[in-house]
Amino acid sequence: MIRWGVVMTVVAACVGYLVYSASGGSAEYYLTVSELRAQQPASGVVRVAGVVQPDVQRTDGGLHVRFTEKDTTSSVMVDYTGALPDIFRPGITVVAEGRLGPDGVFHASTLLAKCPSRFSTSTYTQ
Amino acid sequence: MILAFLGSGALLAGLVMAVFSVLLSFWAGWSENRVMIQVGRRAFYATAAMILFASVLLETALLTHDFSLAYVTEHSDLSTPIALVAAAFYGGQEGSLLYWALILGLLGSASLLASAKLGLRQAAYAAGTMAAILSFFLVVLVLVASPFNLLQITPPDGLGLNPVLRDGGMLIHPPVVLAGFASFAIPFSFAAAALLAGRSDAAWIAHTRRFALVAWGLQSTGLVLGMWWAYHVLGWGGYWGWDPVENVALMPWLATTAYLHSSQVQERRGRLRGWNFGLVILAFLLVVFGTFIVRSGIVPSVHTFAVSAIGPWFLGFLGACLLFSVGLLALRAGGLKSHGEPAPAVSREGAFALQNVLLIGVVAVVMWGTILPLVSGMVGQERVVGAGYYEKAAGPLFAAILALMAAGPLVPWRRAGGPLWRSLRWPAAAFLIVLGVLFAAGVRSVPPLIGIPLAVAVASTVLYEYVRGAGRWRNAGGGRRRAVGLLARRRRRYGAYLAHLGLAVVVLGLAASHFWQQEKDVTLAPGQQVSVAGYTLTYAGSESRELADHTELVAAMKLGSQTLEPARATYAGLGGQSLTHVAISSSPIADVYVVLAGTNGDGSASFRVFVNPLVSWIWAGGAIIILGVVLGNAGALRSAAEPVGVRVPSPVGAS
Amino acid sequence: MTLIVATLLLFAAGPFVLWPLIRTPDEATDEAA
Numbered sequence: 001m002i003r004w005g006v007v008m009t010v011v012a013a014c015v016g017y018l019v020y021s022a023s024g025g026s027a028e029y030y031l032t033v034s035e036l037r038a039q040q041p042a043s044g045v046v047r048v049a050g051v052v053q054p055d056v057q058r059t060d061g062g063l064h065v066r067f068t069e070k071d072t073t074s075s076v077m078v079d080y081t082g083a084l085p086d087i088f089r090p091g092i093t094v095v096a097e098g099r100l101g102p103d104g105v106f107h108a109s110t111l112l113a114k115c116p117s118r119f120s121t122s123t124y125t126q
Numbered sequence: 127m128i129l130a131f132l133g134s135g136a137l138l139a140g141l142v143m144a145v146f147s148v149l150l151s152f153w154a155g156w157s158e159n160r161v162m163i164q165v166g167r168r169a170f171y172a173t174a175a176m177i178l179f180a181s182v183l184l185e186t187a188l189l190t191h192d193f194s195l196a197y198v199t200e201h202s203d204l205s206t207p208i209a210l211v212a213a214a215f216y217g218g219q220e221g222s223l224l225y226w227a228l229i230l231g232l233l234g235s236a237s238l239l240a241s242a243k244l245g246l247r248q249a250a251y252a253a254g255t256m257a258a259i260l261s262f263f264l265v266v267l268v269l270v271a272s273p274f275n276l277l278q279i280t281p282p283d284g285l286g287l288n289p290v291l292r293d294g295g296m297l298i299h300p301p302v303v304l305a306g307f308a309s310f311a312i313p314f315s316f317a318a319a320a321l322l323a324g325r326s327d328a329a330w331i332a333h334t335r336r337f338a339l340v341a342w343g344l345q346s347t348g349l350v351l352g353m354w355w356a357y358h359v360l361g362w363g364g365y366w367g368w369d370p371v372e373n374v375a376l377m378p379w380l381a382t383t384a385y386l387h388s389s390q391v392q393e394r395r396g397r398l399r400g401w402n403f404g405l406v407i408l409a410f411l412l413v414v415f416g417t418f419i420v421r422s423g424i425v426p427s428v429h430t431f432a433v434s435a436i437g438p439w440f441l442g443f444l445g446a447c448l449l450f451s452v453g454l455l456a457l458r459a460g461g462l463k464s465h466g467e468p469a470p471a472v473s474r475e476g477a478f479a480l481q482n483v484l485l486i487g488v489v490a491v492v493m494w495g496t497i498l499p500l501v502s503g504m505v506g507q508e509r510v511v512g513a514g515y516y517e518k519a520a521g522p523l524f525a526a527i528l529a530l531m532a533a534g535p536l537v538p539w540r541r542a543g544g545p546l547w548r549s550l551r552w553p554a555a556a557f558l559i560v561l562g563v564l565f566a567a568g569v570r571s572v573p574p575l576i577g578i579p580l581a582v583a584v585a586s587t588v589l590y591e592y593v594r595g596a597g598r599w600r601n602a603g604g605g606r607r608r609a610v611g612l613l614a615r616r617r618r619r620y621g622a623y624l625a626h627l628g629l630a631v632v633v634l635g636l637a638a639s640h641f642w643q644q645e646k647d648v649t650l651a652p653g654q655q656v657s658v659a660g661y662t663l664t665y666a667g668s669e670s671r672e673l674a675d676h677t678e679l680v681a682a683m684k685l686g687s688q689t690l691e692p693a694r695a696t697y698a699g700l701g702g703q704s705l706t707h708v709a710i711s712s713s714p715i716a717d718v719y720v721v722l723a724g725t726n727g728d729g730s731a732s733f734r735v736f737v738n739p740l741v742s743w744i745w746a747g748g749a750i751i752i753l754g755v756v757l758g759n760a761g762a763l764r765s766a767a768e769p770v771g772v773r774v775p776s777p778v779g780a781s
Numbered sequence: 782m783t784l785i786v787a788t789l790l791l792f793a794a795g796p797f798v799l800w801p802l803i804r805t806p807d808e809a810t811d812e813a814a
Binding site: 004007008011012014015018019021022023027028029030031035047049058063081082083084086095097 | 360426468479484498503508509510519732734
């Protein structure tokens, strides 16, 4: 007969280990534009949230885009290749996931968009 | 305008009636006053009727385009198709709260009607608990987020529904998921009632389990529909993003899955009672936590409702439910001690218990990933996790659960012996054969190498059980009564096995479409081709089409004899927002999924093409799960008959 | 206005909700306490 307390502890330890080891590799910082500018993280993938400014340049049939992302004080140029979220246009909030390059441009591998608050349900687009 | 006054009046009346039901039901239950218990229950029915009336009024306001109501103006306009105008009922914050209350009122009334033959006191406490939950929602609806608020000036037209939501999925997915969430309140209320009354008998447990199954079925459907909608509408080629809103829908489902299995240990052997109460309560607490997360905007998510004053209210409700539940369990812990000695580890009971612990482990993993931004933001720099975290942390746990699913149905109750090892060779053989085939085909990545053979092993166990059952059925003979008894017990079991098979099919679909998805970004001139994973598409040109409320830029992509038409829709009235309409060619083998990114000045067009193997297995598997649940349990709401041969404590106090 | 509607609805629901109380005095002997 097994003591269930022992089993639970073992499983809990396994879960704890899994969570810890999985977090280490995949957790990213979630920053505002000002924080990104201020911190200049050496390397590593981060997420940056900001509002899209009107200077959107699209090339390559919409598969490549450069735009400025801004919060109340700072702004950063974002470069992204891939299909754009449907909601994407100046004025919406986006979360760009990627790295800040040595050229001061944020190279995004993923772009997530949030709907303006006056609409009800927002949607997940990538 | 009239509708608004009637509606807010109905909500206020509902609130008063609900509070009355709470007070009366608890008092009458405590003093075991039969007449007053009935009055309290009728007050609950009356509350449900008021909410239904308010719902009808809101729907009428929407369908008649009554823009004097702020809610109607915000979520519809004259050009929105009528079906989507109707769906706006549950599309916004206030309306979805009303919908939640409606489901709770209706399902709760049904559960009370069905419980008429069960313990008097428990029924009263259950009514009181459900009425209390309903009261909270009504308070929020009346004071904070009323769908019947009027605008100072009635505008001539509304703001319209977000174009992304203008899709058939909007009609089905949200109401099912919301109903699923609301339905977890019912087993919670019945469990709380049993704890409060200090008494629970087999019939009560069966009743609780039935409604937990209803909630589980609704939530399963809602989850699969959500994945289907995300895949078909949102254009990123996937169906699950581990977004907080998705996670909070998953967690109560996991807890209830655990409960559906461990409750069988309680039915058969009278053990794990405290654990089962805990699971049912945990499921509902996760639901309340989920509604708080979703409606407060406190965690970064792409699904949030408009951030409003509602957050603190749900936080308070969560706190109250936590206090109530913990207090109740602590007070009644003594009475929940199990009778009979525990089963040895290698037994059906042991398998269920291990499965439960693993499922709770997955809940913990998902919970941590969901609240990490909150926790980390409070102690330092805010951090989030991506999909990789969930896969690495929960993946091994899911694998272990799959292994249990493959072995569990073959493990006997109480004690495993020689026959077990012999019957286990079937899933083991299936596992090894598939593993060998994959390895020979060049697959080296561990997750699919483990996940796919395990899913096939699960399916082989189900088939084995069906074959064995067919043999036993033929040999059963005996009288008609015995046969009917066998069939009744069997139906639930074989329905559950069918659900297992459905889950195995889903897992195969998830594994193949996730690990072996192929993707290509390409810009094509008319006449040019692109090849992805063996499928060749030829771009045949594009054109612009004018429709009722939008303009569509449609590209023609030839795939063999088919023409796919990925498109981009532009809605003029909404700031020129443009949307993707994905074109998908589905087959049992794979989906070819084409997104039109845009066209260029030189006549070329840019696309993103995905090939998703076995994706349709996910939807098919989901349907099989629901079929299994329905076939195994349809009509069971009527019968209170317990399976033959179970030791049943004599029911006390049946009214 | 809302209050008026609410009060009317409550009065309308009253008989339904309180029916067991109205009914019981007639069948007091049959119902167990």
